[in-house]
Every structure is written in structure tokens, then in C-alpha cells.
Amino acid sequence: MKKLLAGVAMALMALTGGAQAQDYPDRPIMMMVSYGAGGATDFQARIVTMTAGNEDALGMPIAIINKPGAGGRVGWNWFATQAESDGYTLAAYNIPHFIAQSIKGGVEYSADSFEPIANWGADPAVFVVAADSEMNSMEDVLAFAKENPGKLTFSGAGLFVGHHIAALQLEKAAGVKLAYIPTKGGGAAAMKAVIAGEVMAGVNNLSDAFRAQEAGNVKILGVFDLERNEFLPDVPTMKEQGMDIDNASVNFRGIMVPKGTPQEVIDKLAATVPEMFANARVAKKMKAGGSPMHIMTREEVQAMWAARQETLAELLEGL
């Protein structure tokens, strides 16, 4: 009896395995987002996957499942240890978050646990001050910080996220001690602290800061990226203002699968997904929501992950 069962099981596995490679996908696909519904990652993930069911894309819809908690650790832990590697379970990644968390330890994943598929967005961190602040450039900020070491309070969303990385880079490049205040409740709470004057400045997402500047609540003094952003052509990068800061803190968002997913499936996804992101309807919705897009192929993402791993390991050393 046992033998028979084992035989049936093997036959089934062979059958499904064969079907997977050729007809993938033949049923709807699930995508895990490790942040809550309504957050920036969730809402962008829903937009970029909305055309998945089209014939020229995957031909099957992608359903979003939220597993929030502990800054994304809960969802990524689940994805690394329990998700099936059959190509029907995808996840959204946030760089530098999950790489920084894995370097810091206490989680069950690292960059080697996942296989990137493609990148859809890049949201750089920016430095903001309240609209009525006396500081008008990074020069003013650094001048204050040098006169009052450790007294410049600035907010950001938690630890080991893009904002924290940007804060560490700023402290290192400027060579002064600053008071980084991590907030609970994400970028929105950090932004509120700046607008309400609880802190003197803050690091925040470019998309959220852009909206806050439009509303006349904050001034944006610098972008933590290699180039100026199309949303803010007048705001200089940190490098232009004399600081050696690269794009290590930029929040890259994209799709990945667990390690062990069949190579044919990865190839199929890597070929289709970037085109799916490039859909005109997707671009229109993303632009309307103030979310900067940045499409990258699997090879480009692999290179980016490797580069991040190196920079972050160096930056977080001794922390």
C-alpha cells in the first residue's frame, strides 16, 4: 500500500513538474507583500500587477496577499522558509530593507534565499525640513550640526530601512554626530514629526516628501541618489552638495521568487514581467500616484543586490 501511494505521489509530481515548465502559469499566481494593505509597497504592487491577466503578459492574474509585521521581517521570513518554490508564489522585495536586516541578523533569510525577477520602482530618500525652518540648504544643516554636535534631531521610519541607511551615510560623509530619531508607524509618522516641529529635520521618501512640498508643508534640501529626480529637477543631490553619498539608501521595489524555483519558470517570468511593468496603463497610474518607476531586468537586479550587499555590510559594521 505504502509503495503504491509513493508511486502515485511520484507520478503526480512528475506530471505537475512537467506541466509547470511548459504551460506555466496555468492558474492564478499569489504575490506576498510584507507590508500592510494601503502602504506604498502594497499599493504600487497592486498597480504594477494589475495587467498580469492580459494575454501579452502572464495570462493569469496575480493576487496580492499581505503579511505585515516587524518592518517586513515576518513576511520575508515566511517567504524564505515556508513559501512553495513552484513559481505560483511570488513576493515583493524592498531594497535595502531586507538586505540590511539580514546583515544585522535575527532573521531566517539573506540575499541568497531569493531569486530576483525584475524591479519596478525606485524611491530615493530625501532630506526635508519644515517649511518655516531657517535652514535652506544642506550647507546650513551641516553648519548647525558642526556647531552643535549631536543636537540636530531628524526623523526617519525605523531602523535598517532606507531612511536609516541614508542617515548613517549622511553622518559618515559629513563627519559629524547627529541625532537620528526612528519613529514607529512608518514614513507618515516621521513626516508628521517634521511638519509638527517635534524634530528639526527628517529623512523621508521622495514620493511622500514631494506631496508634502507641493502642499507647502516642507522644504526638500537634498536627494540621496546619484542623479536628480524627474519629480524634483531643482533639488540637488547630496553629491552635488559636496558629500560622498551614493544610492545605497534608494528604496528599490520589485518581484522575487524563493530559491529552488525551476529555472524555466524563472526565465519565463524574467522575460515577461519587465514588459508587464512597461504597460502604458501601469505607467499612467504610477505617475498619478507620485510613485517614481524604474524598470530593471533580472540581470540588472542581480548586480544591484550584490552591490548593495557589499556597501551595506561595510556601513552597518560595528553598529
Next chain:
Amino acid sequence: MEFIYYFGDVFAPISFLLLLVGTIGGLILGATPGLSPTMAVALLIPFTFHLEAVQGLILLGAAYTSTVAGGAVSAILLKIPGAPANIATTLDGHTMAKKGEGARALQLSFLASAVGGIFGVLLLIFLTPLLAKWALAFGPSHLFWLAILGVTIIGSLDSASVVKGLLSGCIGLWLATIGFDDIMGAQRFIFHPSLGGGINIIAALIGLFAIPQVLTMFAKGRRNDNIEVIEVKKHAIGDAVRELFSRKRAMAIGTSVGSIIGLIPGVGGQIAGLVAYDQTKKFSSEREKFGTGHSEGVIAAESANNAMVGPSLVPLLTLSIPGSPTAAVLLGGLLIHGIFPGTDLFDNHPDVAWTFINSMLIGQVLMCLFGLYVAGLAAKVAQVPQCVMAAVVLGLSVFGAYSVQSSMGDVYVMASLGVMMFFLERFGFSAAPLVLGLILGPIAEANFIQGSMIANATDGMGTYFLGGALNLVLIAIVIASIAYSVVMELRQNRAQNAEVTA
């Protein structure tokens, strides 16, 4: 008075249909244990992709309004609060239902919700610019004192004794520390992967309230065949309206406390109901009746949690800062349509903004009408045999706990907390103070640490936490609250001693 020009838009056929669907659907979702307003709104977001911005917002606004009120149904009939906002409703509401006054309790709760809710939305319409400044005035030190104010009511809340109430609160505070800490980066009490994200408040709420109920129902069912069926007497709506207006004090305290607390970002409606309940109790002439099925308790709690809906949107609509988890989900819904809340919303899309706000106003009225109809049906729910009811509630509990973050871990947490609470209740502990501890713990802790980090970099702890008018006012209220409890306790003891000697 700009909003009046856009009233017509609410009654456009599709908009009004969506308003109806949102309200009725919201009531049903709200009455289901485990489906919080945040969840309900998040579930509806994908539907708004295909709608116009205004229509999508009407659907979301109506669902938000009516899920908050709908939570009272399960709170009163089953003693399972649909969301943290409804915890205080269980205290007197369920006792009323047990006495056969379920219909009366439901009618009062929906009427009170509508009055509180309409007041809250009117505040949103007329005082938004003023309120926005007030919402921003609360920094870490003020939120810390506010959380401490919440802690002072733990002891007096629904417990046989103050000591047991405080102990329950402490268990809640401890449970709140589990998980990764966002501010210091520490991992605390994570013995199992399902605790990595901390204890989810909705899963805990279902476990602490629903599971002991289910176990009690099963336990009773085995003991005798003639299981007691809760009787629900018919109650005229007219009487409920008259009663509501004779309880002016409870209405006024509930509505004003709900509006003020709803406005403060980061505290939200979770504690509005409980604080309003406690304040009403303190100012009531029939103080000793609270907890025994007193209608003032239901009125205060429900008017407070719906009054909070309007003001809780002020920081979102004016400054683009979501003040509550539900507001954060609504922000996502707005952004999908390319609408940025803030000045942009009122200047460039006044039709969207005002139609949305108006629909919440009309939604309150519709919610009240359907709610009163539901109250009439309550008799049928209560006639379901207890063993069947227990099975249904258990099923809903598992479903509810799982659906919060699609995680089996939450189901385990729900079940273990529930079994623990079943035994604790045998010893006179109760769930409400425990949940209050669980809610207040993170608020007090995060704001204290954040405040002290800012204080150490600037003027020092003393000035930061004890200086400034708002801090002093809050500290004074905290002291008054403690002093009041002590005085009342002493007076009661003296009265008891006098009785004994006489």
C-alpha cells in the same frame, strides 16, 4: 458653507447605490468578529480601481462609518467586540442583552452612533483648518502622558477588584512588548516565529473575548439539555429615542471625548470608547449601575467611537498625514486616483473632497436606519441554540484571526490567549483591562523612548516631559483621575465599614 453645493452629487444614481452597498456591507462586515474597519476598507480598495475617484471614496467612507457602528452588534449580542473601538460597548451592552434587553441596547447604540457620528463629521466640515493645528500639537511627550491617562483607568474597568484589574492590565502591557522593536531594534520574547511581528491586536481581541465565550457556551451545553436561550423583548424605537435624549450627559461626554481623541494622530479610536465610558461613569449620578447593564455605558461608548470617525480624517485631508491605520488605507485609495490629500484636494478637487465628506454625513443616517432594522432582527440571532452559536463563533474567530495578515501564527496566538483568558476569568480577571494594556503599552513605550531621544539631544528630559502648557494640563488630568479613584474607593470602604458596625 461650500459643502452644500455638492450635496446633489451624493444622490447621483451610482453614487447613492454605492453608498447603500457600502453602508449595508459595512454593517455586516463590522458585525463579523475579526473584521475591523481597517480590514474592511482595505478589502474594498481593489474595487475602487474601476470606479471614478468620487465614487470609490464614497464606497470607502460609507464602509468606514458603518463598520465602526456594526461592531456593536457582535459586542452586544455575543460579547465579542468587532474592533478595539467596541470594547467598551461590551461592558454594559452584553449585560443588557443577557437581561433580555438586546434590542434596546442595539437601538440605543445605533442612535448614539448616529448622533456622535454626525457631530464628528460636522466638526470635520466646519473646523478643519483649526483642528489641523490642534492635531499637530501632540508630540511624543503629550502622547506619552495621554497613554498614562489611559493606564489610570485600567484599574477601575470592569473588574471584581482594583488589584485584579491592574494585574490584567500588566499582563496586557507585557504582551505588548513581544516582537521586534522598531525604535531600539531589539528582539523581545520571540520564542516562536509567529511571535516575530508581535501580538496582533485584532487576533488578541478575538481570542480574549470570543474564545472564553465559546468555551463557556460549550461547558453549559454539556451540563443540561434545557440550555438557556437569551430572550429578546421587543422594544419600541420611540422609547429608545426618548431614552437617548434623557441621557444627555452620557451623549455629551461620549461625543466630545470621541471627537477630541479621534483627532490625535497615533492614538485613534482604539481608546476613545473606553475613555468616554470611564469619564461618563465618573460624572454619573448612578455610578454603581455601570457594568450591570446600564444604558449610559452603551450610549457613551458608541457615541464616542463614531464621533471619532470624522475628526480622525482631519490630519489626512489637510496635511496628508494618516492619523490612524484606517486613514492610512484611505490615503492609498486616494493616491490610486492621483489625488493628493492636502491643500491640493480642497483647491483642485473640491467635488471629490466635499462629496466624500457629505456622503459620510448621509452614511451616518443610513447606517442608523439599517442598524435599527438589524436591531429588530436581533431576536432571531439570540434564538439560535447556544451549541450551534458556539460553533459558528469559533469558525468566525479562526477565520477572522487568520484573515488579518493571512497568517496561521495569529490563529495560534488567538487560541492560546483565549484559553488563558478562559481560566483567568474563573479567577475574577477580565479581558477589557488586559486589552487596554495591550493597546496602551506600545503608545506609551514608543513615545517615551522617542521623546527621551529628542530630549537628550535638546533641552533634557525634565523640560521636555514636564514643561509646556499641554504637558502640564495632561499631567493635571492624570493626577485628578487617580485622586478621584482613590477618594471613591475610600468613601466606598467607609460606607461598607459603617454598614458593618451598624
